[in-house]
Amino acid sequence: xxRFGRWLAEHSIAVGSPLVLLGAWEWASATGLxxxxxxxxxSTIAVHLRQLGADGTLWGHxxxxxxxxxxxxxxxxxxxxxxxxxxxxxxxxxEGLDPVFAVIYPIPSILFLPLVGFLVPPGEIAVVVTxxxxxxxxxxxxTTHGVRQIDRVVVEAATHYGARGWRLFTAVLLPGSxxxxxxxxxxxxxxxxxxxxxxxxxxxSRGLGALLWLSWQILKVEDMYATxxxxxxxxxxxxxxxxxxxxxLLPWVQDVADR
Amino acid sequence: MxxxxxxxxxxxxxxxxxxHRRSVLALDRISLQAHAGEFLCxxxxxxxxxxxxxxxxxxxxxxxxxxxxxxxxxxGSPLTAMVFQEHALLPWRTVRDNVxxxxxxxxxxxxxxxxxxxxxxxxxxxxxxxxxxxxxLSGGMKQRVxxxxxxxxxxxxxxxxxxxxxxxxxxxxxxxxxxxxxxxALGKTVVYVTHSLEEALLLGDRIVLLSARPGRVSRIYPVDxxxxxxxxxxxxxxxxxxxxxxxxxxxxxxxxxxxxxxxPDPDRASA
Amino acid sequence: xxxALLALWEMASRLALVSPRYFPAPTTIGAVLVxxxxxxxLGGALLVTxxxxxxxxxxxxxxxxxxxxxxxxxxxxxxxVEPYVAFVFPVPKIALLPFLLIILGVGEPAFVLTGAxxxxxxxxxxxxxxxxxxxxxxxxxxxxYGAHGARLFWKVILPAAxxxxxxxxxxxxxxxxxxxxxxxxxxxKSGLGHLVYRHWQMLSTPEMYxxxxxxxxxxxxxxxxxxxxxxxLLSWQEESF
Numbered sequence: 001x002x003r004f005g006r007w008l009a010e011h012s013i014a015v016g017s018p019l020v021l022l023g024a025w026e027w028a029s030a031t032g033l034x035x036x037x038x039x040x041x042x043s044t045i046a047v048h049l050r051q052l053g054a055d056g057t058l059w060g061h062x063x064x065x066x067x068x069x070x071x072x073x074x075x076x077x078x079x080x081x082x083x084x085x086x087x088x089x090x091x092x093x094x095e096g097l098d099p100v101f102a103v104i105y106p107i108p109s110i111l112f113l114p115l116v117g118f119l120v121p122p123g124e125i126a127v128v129v130t131x132x133x134x135x136x137x138x139x140x141x142x143t144t145h146g147v148r149q150i151d152r153v154v155v156e157a158a159t160h161y162g163a164r165g166w167r168l169f170t171a172v173l174l175p176g177s178x179x180x181x182x183x184x185x186x187x188x189x190x191x192x193x194x195x196x197x198x199x200x201x202x203x204x205s206r207g208l209g210a211l212l213w214l215s216w217q218i219l220k221v222e223d224m225y226a227t228x229x230x231x232x233x234x235x236x237x238x239x240x241x242x243x244x245x246x247x248x249l250l251p252w253v254q255d256v257a258d259r
Numbered sequence: 260m261x262x263x264x265x266x267x268x269x270x271x272x273x274x275x276x277x278x279h280r281r282s283v284l285a286l287d288r289i290s291l292q293a294h295a296g297e298f299l300c301x302x303x304x305x306x307x308x309x310x311x312x313x314x315x316x317x318x319x320x321x322x323x324x325x326x327x328x329x330x331x332x333x334x335g336s337p338l339t340a341m342v343f344q345e346h347a348l349l350p351w352r353t354v355r356d357n358v359x360x361x362x363x364x365x366x367x368x369x370x371x372x373x374x375x376x377x378x379x380x381x382x383x384x385x386x387x388x389x390x391x392x393x394x395x396l397s398g399g400m401k402q403r404v405x406x407x408x409x410x411x412x413x414x415x416x417x418x419x420x421x422x423x424x425x426x427x428x429x430x431x432x433x434x435x436x437x438x439x440x441x442x443x444a445l446g447k448t449v450v451y452v453t454h455s456l457e458e459a460l461l462l463g464d465r466i467v468l469l470s471a472r473p474g475r476v477s478r479i480y481p482v483d484x485x486x487x488x489x490x491x492x493x494x495x496x497x498x499x500x501x502x503x504x505x506x507x508x509x510x511x512x513x514x515x516x517x518x519x520x521x522x523p524d525p526d527r528a529s530a
Numbered sequence: 531x532x533x534a535l536l537a538l539w540e541m542a543s544r545l546a547l548v549s550p551r552y553f554p555a556p557t558t559i560g561a562v563l564v565x566x567x568x569x570x571x572l573g574g575a576l577l578v579t580x581x582x583x584x585x586x587x588x589x590x591x592x593x594x595x596x597x598x599x600x601x602x603x604x605x606x607x608x609x610x611v612e613p614y615v616a617f618v619f620p621v622p623k624i625a626l627l628p629f630l631l632i633i634l635g636v637g638e639p640a641f642v643l644t645g646a647x648x649x650x651x652x653x654x655x656x657x658x659x660x661x662x663x664x665x666x667x668x669x670x671x672x673x674x675y676g677a678h679g680a681r682l683f684w685k686v687i688l689p690a691a692x693x694x695x696x697x698x699x700x701x702x703x704x705x706x707x708x709x710x711x712x713x714x715x716x717x718x719k720s721g722l723g724h725l726v727y728r729h730w731q732m733l734s735t736p737e738m739y740x741x742x743x744x745x746x747x748x749x750x751x752x753x754x755x756x757x758x759x760x761x762x763l764l765s766w767q768e769e770s771f
Contacts, residue, residue: 013609038633100535106749108708110715111723111742114730118552157347160317161412162337162364171360175351194622198712201624202727209625216628224632228625235620252351252392 040222049226057211062230064206065196068124069238072131072192073185079132080139080188081181087140088147088177089169101137109134109195113203127204131196135188142187146180147173179253182246189238197231208234265330266448267293267316267416272325274311285311287473288325293416295330298442298449300463302456302509304516308474309452310344313420316450317341331415337361340414342422346405348393354380354404355389361412379407382441399430406438410445419451423458435461439487456506460498461488468508471516480505554736563740571725572737576744579710579721582638586645586706594650594702595695598657602691603683608658615654623648623705624712631717641713648709649702656701660694661687693764700756707749722748 022042028034029041052058087094109130116129150173158172200209208231215223246253274286285308293299301309314320315327317339329338340361348357358379359372367375380386383403393401402422409417423431439462442449453459459466463482470477482501484492492498536556542548543555566572601608601615626647630640664687672686714723722745729738 010605010609013606014613017610018613102754103746103750106704106707106753107742107746108711108723108749110708110712111726111745114726114738115742118549151347153343153345153347154349156319157341157343158349158360160319160341161361161408163360164364167364171364172349175349178351190620193620194624194708197622198624198716201716212625212628216631219632221632224628228621228629231625232617232621235622236617239620250351252394 037221040225045222045225045229048222049229052223052226058226058230061206061208061211061227062234064204065200065208065234068128068131068196068200068207069189069192071128072196073135073189075128076132076135076139076188076192077185080136080184081143084140084143084181084184085147085174085177087144089173094144101140105134105137105141109191110198110202113199127196127199130199131192134191134195138191139181139184139188142184143177143181146177146184149180150176178250179246182242182250186239186242186246189242190235193231193235193238264295265292266295266297267291267299267330267450268326268328269312269316270326270328272312272315272322272327274308274315274320275323284473286315286322287475289469289474289476291467291476291479293448293450295332295448296446298451298462298464299467300459300465301450301452301467301469302454302459302505303469303474303477304471304509304513305454306472306516307469307512308472309454309469310420312469312474313341313418313450313452316416317418329416333413333415337365337412337414339416339418340409340412341418341420342402342405342409344421344424346393346398346401348401348404348408350393352392353389354385354391354393354396357393357404358407358411360408365412375411376407379411382410382444383407383437397430399426399434402426402434403437406441410441410447415448417447417449419449421453422451424454431458438462456502456509460484460502460505461493466505468505468512471512471519477508477512551733552735554739559736559739559743562736563743566737566740567744572740572744575720575722575725575741576748579714579723579745579748582642582645582710582721583703583707586642586710587649587703589642589646590649590653590702590706591699594653594698595657598654598695598698599661599688599691601654601658602661603687615651619651619655623651623709624716627713627717636717641710641718644713645706645710649706652702652705653695653698656698657691657695660691660698663694664690693760696756696760696764700753700760703752703756704749707745707752711745 025034025039026041026043029036029039049058083097087097112133113126113130116126116133120126120129154176155168155172158168163171196207197209197212200207201213204210205214208227212224212227212231215221215227269289269291272286272289273284276283276285289312291299301312303309311320315322316329319341331338349360352360355373355376358376359367362372362375376389377386380389383406385400385403385407388396388400393404396404402425405422409419423434426434435458451459451462453462456466460482466480466482468477468480469475480501484495484498484501488498539548539553540555540557543550543553543558563572567576597611601611623644627640627644630643634640634643668686668690669682672682677685710721711723714721715727718724722741725741726738726745729735729741
């Protein structure tokens with residue numbers, strides 16, 4: 001009973017604190033304590049958000065961003081998991097690629113935009129490929145790590161009970177690295193969102209990043225806040241959604257610890 | 260008494276570990292036999308190569324010299340199945356699927372696998388936990404799954420690498436009794452590695468004492484105590500005398516191993 | 531392997547198998563790099579980016595660690611603050627840039643704060659994780675041997691969380707660099723990110739690649755350096771991954 005009381009108290013704080021903040025913001029903007037030009041009232045922002053949705057503007061931009069993230073993530077996931085597994089399994093490949101990856105990985109992805117533009121047709125494809133770069137490295141790294149951290153005794157036991165070759169891979173090495181792969185996919189998806197917004201700001205006229213930047217340039221502050229809210233929502237849904245998916249798909253993982 | 264049939268034959272087996280800096284002799288010309296249906300215990304100080312010997316028998320490690328022969332009486336059965344010290348279950352498989360893992364790898368059909376798993380889980384008392392994942396089980400239960408997995412593949416010889424070492428004292432006592440019950444019911448040949456002399460005296464038909472590194476057969480003791488070995492057997496003078504005899508010799512080996520560990524060589528291979 | 535790749539690129543570019551206009555030979559880029567680092571715009575841009583990075587990191591690290599620790603110790607405080615952190619953490623911090631530009635005007639404070647925001651949330655999350663995942667037995671040991679209140683915090687909680695804090699700082703620094711370079715690429719008129727952008731627009735590719743390589747070297751140096759530092763400072767850690 002006391003535990004329930006504590007649970008209730010903490011959860012009412014968690015729900016209540018944002019409500020209080022929104023209320024305070026509304027009041028402060030209404031009374032002029034905050035300059036409404038910079039901090040429009042939450043209720044005004046909500047009205048603008050509804051308008052953006054009603055005239056279809058929002059859906060077009062949101063759709064463009066989601067499609068780009070989807071392609072980029074698919075590209076990064078397939079290549080990243082594939083190459084990561086190969087690097088985890090074959091030492092020669094790992095030792096060859098590690099230094100190359102170590103040099104390229106810390107470079108902020110947005111800088112790849114010009115380079116990618118030289119390699120593939122500019123436009124959507126360049127945007128998607130640029131968005132995929134950092135996610136790819138993250139996913140490849142975590143996948144390699146996933147293969148390498150599998151308990152050697154477990155592998156030995158599996159071999160002893162007759163799992164070899166392909167069977168050892170599908171029954172032991174792949175499931176053993178899945179928790180790590182999932183972490184990589186989650187981080188990779190987060191990074192894809194970061195990069196796509198930045199790329200959209202620089203080089204496209206459609207997408208949430210473009211809408212955000214345009215709203216700033218023509219000083220539609222309410223639209224800026226509304227767009228920001230949508231971007232944050234997309235981030236939260238992607239991040240927490242994949243965590244829920246992991247809990248569902250990998251029930252044997254004891255706790256999905258956020259690092 | 261019928262003439263014992265040799266089931267496991269180990270002849271002059273040596274194992275050398277090569278690393279890039281040095282080579283370490285782990286087992287030095289080990290020779291021993293286990294008879295069909297025998298419960299053979301192997302004891303020795305840490306680093307005497309007990310586990311190494313077991314890994315050679317399991318085919319997980321190749322000996323550098325010598326010969327290992329295991330008599331195959333049932334064609335189609337694996338020669339050995341091992342119960343690992345840290346249970347080594349696959350965390351992503353349920354209890355049932357861990358038990359059937361070896362059968363699956365050998366291409367045994369689904370229906371037969373399921374039936375076999377039911378039988379083995381009933382034997383180790385885990386029927387209700389078939390759909391659980393290993394992390395939901397206690398240490399003792401995990402090791403029961405490890406035992407069920409080994410028995411499910413119906414091996415010629417059961418190998419056990421300190422299977423109860425990680426358990427608390429009460430659980431260990433109960434597991435020892437269950438192990439004997441299962442062994443009596445199935446009549447398997449068992450090679451059982453332990454660091455506990457009391458455990459070996461409780462379980463074994465014979466006890467092989469290995470010397471400190473490099474592992475050599477120091478001596479082999481028959482345990483003529485009769486079964487079951489309840490409290491009165493353990494209170495008997497014969498038990499005490501045997502314990503004292505083997506312990507005196509084991510103590511020497513342990514002291515020798517410790518002295519070697521404290522020795523002047525700072526970068527020896529770790530135990 | 532990297533050397534082999536560079537040699538391959540050099541050959542392909544020299545033999546015009548790839549367009550030298552878009553992919554100038556590595557030696558050409560290297561020459562430009564050396565040239566401009568001392569005399570030209572490259573050295574100046576590097577210093578500008580470094581200054582922004584240092585400032586952003588300092589602005590994020592101190593409050594980030596404090597907030598994370600506070601959230602880890604005080605449950606009620608965590609309950610009040612966690613919703614914001616959970617909501618803002620997955621948001622690309624570059625999206626904050628227009629707000630900061632509006633509120634603070636176009637200039638250094640807005641640029642630096644965007645970088646700081648990027649690092650801040652990572653540091654908070656890592657620090658909080660470090661406090662929350664510490665072995666509860668350590669707290670019991672602390673109590674049992676007479677460490678309470680501030681003593682418990684300084685002697686047990688903080689050291690236990692230190693590896694996670696350090697990891698947070700390392701990741702945060704990387705994220706700050708990413709955000710700052712993006713800000714420079716998008717909005718600022720100075721720094722390495724801007725240099726890549728300008729030379730891209732002017733199609734002066736050797737200069738573009740030189741700036742690009744410098745960012746890569748900076749990133750590598752920071753991540754490797756901090757990792758080595760962590761291994762050195764927290765030598766009691768079994769393995770610093």
